[in-house]
Amino acid sequence: MGRKYGAILLKDLQLEIRSKETWVAMVAFAFMVALVFGIAVNPVRVRLAPVFPGVLWVAYLFAGMLGVGRGFEQEARDDALTGLLVAPGDRLAIFLAKLTVAFVFMFTMELLVLPFMVVLLGEPMPGGILPLLAATLALGTVGFVGVGTLFAAMAANTRAGSVLLPVLLVPFSVPVLILATEATAGILGHVAPAVDPWPWLHALMAYDVVFLGLPLVLYEFIWEV
Amino acid sequence: MTKRQTRVRTGTWWLWLMAAIWVVALYLNFIYTPDAKYLLSSERIFYVHMGSATAMTFVYGITFVASIGYLWRRRLAWDRWAAASAEVGTLLTTMVLVSGIIWGRTAWGSWWTWDPTITTTLILWVLFLGYLLLRDWTDDRERRARYASVLAIVAFFLVPLDYYAVYFLKSIHPAVITTHGVNLAPSMVLAMLVSMVAFMFLAAAWILIRLRLLAAQDYVQEIQDRVRTPLDSM
Numbered sequence: 291m292g293r294k295y296g297a298i299l300l301k302d303l304q305l306e307i308r309s310k311e312t313w314v315a316m317v318a319f320a321f322m323v324a325l326v327f328g329i330a331v332n333p334v335r336v337r338l339a340p341v342f343p344g345v346l347w348v349a350y351l352f353a354g355m356l357g358v359g360r361g362f363e364q365e366a367r368d369d370a371l372t373g374l375l376v377a378p379g380d381r382l383a384i385f386l387a388k389l390t391v392a393f394v395f396m397f398t399m400e401l402l403v404l405p406f407m408v409v410l411l412g413e414p415m416p417g418g419i420l421p422l423l424a425a426t427l428a429l430g431t432v433g434f435v436g437v438g439t440l441f442a443a444m445a446a447n448t449r450a451g452s453v454l455l456p457v458l459l460v461p462f463s464v465p466v467l468i469l470a471t472e473a474t475a476g477i478l479g480h481v482a483p484a485v486d487p488w489p490w491l492h493a494l495m496a497y498d499v500v501f502l503g504l505p506l507v508l509y510e511f512i513w514e515v
Numbered sequence: 516m517t518k519r520q521t522r523v524r525t526g527t528w529w530l531w532l533m534a535a536i537w538v539v540a541l542y543l544n545f546i547y548t549p550d551a552k553y554l555l556s557s558e559r560i561f562y563v564h565m566g567s568a569t570a571m572t573f574v575y576g577i578t579f580v581a582s583i584g585y586l587w588r589r590r591l592a593w594d595r596w597a598a599a600s601a602e603v604g605t606l607l608t609t610m611v612l613v614s615g616i617i618w619g620r621t622a623w624g625s626w627w628t629w630d631p632t633i634t635t636t637l638i639l640w641v642l643f644l645g646y647l648l649l650r651d652w653t654d655d656r657e658r659r660a661r662y663a664s665v666l667a668i669v670a671f672f673l674v675p676l677d678y679y680a681v682y683f684l685k686s687i688h689p690a691v692i693t694t695h696g697v698n699l700a701p702s703m704v705l706a707m708l709v710s711m712v713a714f715m716f717l718a719a720a721w722i723l724i725r726l727r728l729l730a731a732q733d734y735v736q737e738i739q740d741r742v743r744t745p746l747d748s749m
Contacts, residue, residue, distance in 0.1 A: 437669065444662045449652040458649065458666065461642040462673055465680040472684065493683070497676060504672060508665045511586055 294379035298387035302361065306395070312360045313395055313402075316353040320403040323349035324410050338411045340481055343474035346407055350427075351434060351463050353403075354396045358438035359455045361388045362446035371446070375513055385439065385509045392435040392442075400427045419477050426477060426491065430470035433498045437462045440505035443512045462501070469494040521591070521734040523727055533716040540566075540713035543706035557621040564614040565707055566714030571607040574600045574718050575639075579671045582664035591733055594660035597667060598650060599725035603718050605643045611636055631682040638677050642670050656736065 306312055327345050331338070338345075365371040374384050401424070408415050441458045445451035469490050476487030544562045581596035615633065620626050627633070646666055653659040 440665070440669070444649070444665070447653070447658065448649065448662070449654065451652075454645070454648055454652055457641075457645045461638045461645065461670075461677070464638055465673075465676050468680040468684050489683075493680070500672060500676070501669075504669055508668065511661050511665050514661065 291380045291383050294377065294383035295387050295390075298374065298384060299390055302387070302391045303394070305364070306391075312357050313399055316357045316395065316399040317402050319356055320349040320353035320399060321406055323352060324403070324407050328410050333412070339413055342407070342411050342413045343471045343478060345411060346404075346474065347430070347467055347471045349403065349407070350396070350400055350430070351467060353399055354431070354434050354438065355456045355459055357395045357399065358392045358435055358459075359442045359445060359452055360395075361391055361439070362442045363452070366446045381510070381513060382506070384513075385443070385505070388443070389435055389439045389505075392439055393431055396431045396435060397428060400431065413478070414480070415478065419479075422477050422487070423474065426470060426473045426487070426494075429473075429491065429494045429498060430466050433466045433470075433494060433501055434459075434463060436498065436502040436505050440509060440512070443509065465497050466494070469497060521730050521737060523730045523734055525727070529723075530720060533713075533720050536709070536713050536716055540706075540709045543702075543709050548702050548706045549700070557618065560614050560618045562706055562710040564611060564618060566710040567607045567610040567614065569711045570714040570718040571604055571611055573715065574604040574607060574722070575643075575671075577722070578604060578667050582667035585660055585664045586668075591656070591660060592730075594663065595726055595729040595733070596722075597660075597663060598729055599722045601643055601646055601650075601663075601667070602725055603721045605640065605647060606721070607714075607718060608636060608640045608643065612640060629681070631678050634681045635674060635678040639674060642673070646670070656733075 324345065327349075328338070331341075362371065365374065375381060404427075407413070438455075438459055441455055441462075445455040445458070448454055472485060473487040473490035473494060475481050476485035476490060479485075540562075544559055548559070550556050550558070577600040578597050581593050581600065585591075585593035585597060615636070616626050619628065619633075646663060649666055650659055650663050653662055
């Protein structure tokens, strides 16, 4: 179990370091969301700071949808997934490895894009809040990739799976979007009246527990041959 | 051949029972009940709204139970129940949304508000459109049943979470419109209850019709598979 998990994790990270396919696409996409938003909403007329958390999470979630499906798409080529499934060891290792990879990609993308967003959208970010903000990013990302990995595994075996995945994922992103955006707004702290981020963070943790637990119960049903 | 054949039924007597209930329901909705005090006759769309919303809840309940049943028992009959109820449920959700939007325009003066109940219904609608797409785009019959069941079960846990997420958001930002405190006259309560029953019958009838069609589809597939197998092995 542990060895299989480590092997798949290492393989996927190595593949990504060499090909740079997924994270370049994700970062470019998130960056473009910020760019397009900044241009479309006239920054002279509209103050961007109050909507900053929302734009941030919209960019993250759409870029995340781009990335979360890749893990299984590349295994579909040459039917490599069947090889992974019949390899000795628990199948849970495959699911957990794919989940971890999706998390690492998305979280790295978030950290890389954050400075651009701060600069482009004129966010007066105080430095001391970074650890709590990073924790919020991590919690939101966990909630997203948990159910995202489950659906990506399904979408890889359907017609037009790359179209289907966002359709399935949008309803599941709604709680993450609301909870993470409010928590971020509370942490950044320039909305009036002030928002306490902790209730939102606690709710986000609860969401993460439910939507990490459910895929772990249900993933077995995806891979029956 | 030990494999159970799919049975297809064809009786229609219950359609007459449904027609009778609908005549009573329409009479109560449009003639028996008085106009509402401020909303006047626009209030009558409420019976459609409430009826389809109640039926929708039960129908999605069937989808959830049938999905668990399929993963547990692995009989395609369970999956046909899930498929038929999800289709009818999506249709009922559309009716709830459309009637709600029209009513909201006359009663509140705006087509749409981001109230938790309304928002959750919209999310539910998108969710089940995705469910129907997933069914449609999964070619293998058995795999379609499995994937659809998994999605329906996850969706069942999502809906209350969606509701509370929007609810907390709205409770912090003051909502313009709070939930309707409609005080119904006794005759209206009667009309509402009969309307609910009528819509339940309608949903049941639709589900039965879809079940028969799906069973017929599976039956045709069984025959095709049986005919094809010896030829392919040659």
